[in-house]
Amino acid sequence: AQSVAQPEDQVNVAEGNPLTVKCTYSVSGNPYLFWYVQYPNRGLQFLLKYITGDNLVKGSYGFEAEFNKSQTSFHLKKPSALVSDSALYFCAVRGPGDTGRRALTFGSGTRLQVQP
Amino acid sequence: EADIYQTPRYLVIGTGKKITLECSQTMGHDKMYWYQQDPGMELHLIHYSYGVNSTEKGDLSSESTVSRIRTEHFPLTLESARPSHTSQYLCASGRQGTGNEQFFGPGTRLTVL
Numbered sequence: 589a590q591s592v593a594q595p596e597d598q599v600n601v602a603e604g605n606p607l608t609v610k611c612t613y614s615v616s617g618n619p620y621l622f623w624y625v626q627y628p629n630r631g632l633q634f635l636l637k638y639i640t641g642d643n644l645v646k647g648s649y650g651f652e653a654e655f656n657k658s659q660t661s662f663h664l665k666k667p668s669a670l671v672s673d674s675a676l677y678f679c680a681v682r683g684p685g686d687t688g689r690r691a692l693t694f695g696s697g698t699r700l701q702v703q704p
Numbered sequence: 705e706a707d708i709y710q711t712p713r714y715l716v717i718g719t720g721k722k723i724t725l726e727c728s729q730t731m732g733h734d735k736m737y738w739y740q741q742d743p744g745m746e747l748h749l750i751h752y753s754y755g756v757n758s759t760e761k762g763d764l765s766s767e768s769t770v771s772r773i774r775t776e777h778f779p780l781t782l783e784s785a786r787p788s789h790t791s792q793y794l795c796a797s798g799r800q801g802t803g804n805e806q807f808f809g810p811g812t813r814l815t816v817l
Contacts, residue, residue, distance in 0.1 A: 620803050631710075631794055631808035632747075639803040676744060682803075692806060696746040 590615040592681050594695035601669045602703050609664040609698045611679030621662040622680040622692060623653055632678060638662060649673070669702045676700075707731050710795050710809035717785055718817050725780045725812045727795030736778040737806065739794040740764060747794065753778055754800075785816045 591614045601607045613619055620639055624632040636647025643655040653664045662679060676699050680692035708729040717723055729736065734755045739747040739762075749762030753772040767789070768782050778797075782789055792813050796806040 622805055624808075629811075629813075631708075631810045632796075632806075634805045634807065637803070637805055678747070694747045697744070699744065 590619075590681050590693045592679050592693055592695035594677075594679055594698045596698050597696075598699045598701060600701045600703065603671050604668050607666050607669040607673070607700065607702070609677050609679075609700060611662045611664065611695060612660050613662060613679070613681045614660065615681055619662075620682045621653075621655060622682075623647065623651070623662075623664050624678045624680065624694075625649075626676040626678065626697075628675075635664070635677075669700075671702050671704050674700055674702045708795065708797055708807050708809040710793075710812050712812060713810060714813050714815075716815045716817065719784075719786055721785050721816075723782050723785055723814070725793055725795075725814070727778045727780070727809055728776050729778075729797040729807070729809075730776060731797060731799075731807070732775065733797035733807075734775065734800050735798045735806075736772065737796040737798075738762070738768075738770060738778070738780050739796065740766065741792045741794055741811075743792065751780065785814075787816045790814060790816050 593612045622637045623635040626632045636645050638645045638655045646652045676697050678697050679695040711726045736753045738751040740750050741747045748764035750766040751770040753759045759770050768780050792811050794811045795809040798804050798806040
């Protein structure tokens with residue numbers, strides 16, 4: 589069975605500082621990894637994904653994530669945080685053995701709070 | 705912005721009522737999903753469909769039912785709402801293929817009194 593762990597319930601960072609939101613995963617074989625963001629009273633918005641290729645993936649709103657196979661991690665990063673980045677972030681995984689029918693497995697979410 | 709819609713956005717209803725939460729997408733996606741999410745908490749898959757007339761239950765047991773008569777439409781029904789059903793319900797869709805992301809609707813926040 590595949591699983592995702594987001595070890596931090598909340599991350600606090602000052603505006604202009606770099607941010608990291610952590611994610612580790614467990615899956616058989618090569619994973620497909622995703623990051624989503626959820627603003628208050630909204631659905632989830634897709635940020636970026638890793639399928640294959642370059643370990644550093646660039647996504648929307650200046651976010652990027654680094655796939656590390658040896659550490660089974662896919663941490664979300666941004667060089668300079670904005671107050672408007674404050675939201676709930678979800679990491680998700682799907683395994684290669686999946687027929688493609690099933691949904692993603694989501695982490696528990698990390699609340700990012702960027703202080704002005 | 706993804707073309708996936710949910711209605712109503714907010715619903716407050718009494719115990720015992722039958723309700724249907726609507727979800728539709730205009731992207732021609734074969735796969736559709738329903739998730740249940742308590743505010744600020746993780747998502748739990750309750751139903752999914754990989755095409756017309758095909759539906760399956762997800763990881764979290766739910767008393768709701770779904771149907772998929774048309775590709776673009778995936779409604780969720782509760783025959784008799786209870787306070788324990790109070791939650792946010794998120795609908796999503798995606799193309800065939802393991803590496804494709806899901807697109808989410810805005811959600812329906814349901815409160816059962």
